[in-house]
Amino acid sequence: MWTKHHKKRKIGRFVIPAMTVAFLSYFGYHCIHGDYGLRATEAFEHQRVARDKELAILKAKREHLENQVALLSDGSLDKDMLDEKARYQLNMSRADEIVVFNHYSN
Template identity: 30%
Template structure:
């Protein structure tokens, strides 16, 4: 009877060790695979860097547009900007001049 008791105790301990090994394996596997893994984190960090660069480009374009808009708004209108817009939108030119518009990139 002592042997049966020892065997059942060892089986109970082995079962518990098996559960712990399974849990460790499960979490270790999912740490390297899946949507919330370390590899996915690296991809998200790379995507974040790309989006930061894109946001900086958009911010610089916005700043340029705001600067141009401020020159035409308010009480003080920049005469050169006004002339440029009139020529561009209405096509006004003097008879003796040729105007070439170069699109901004």
């Protein structure tokens, strides 16, 4: 009967713990620094807040434009608004008028 005797190596008992440490280190690093990690989540949140502010500004601008369009619609035509827009677009005024330009963003 043949028997084999293996010498127990000291390295053998460190293989599984070393693989475990490598595994946990890899996934731990990517949980914090990865594409969907904690730092990326913070960046996404900052971006969401900035876009919410931009959305609020755009909504206010849209409401302002809708109000101007409502004043120029057929049912409630505002003569002053129509006169103002026509003069601004045509760049014309009467000789007895004083024109003051306001530089504001529409």
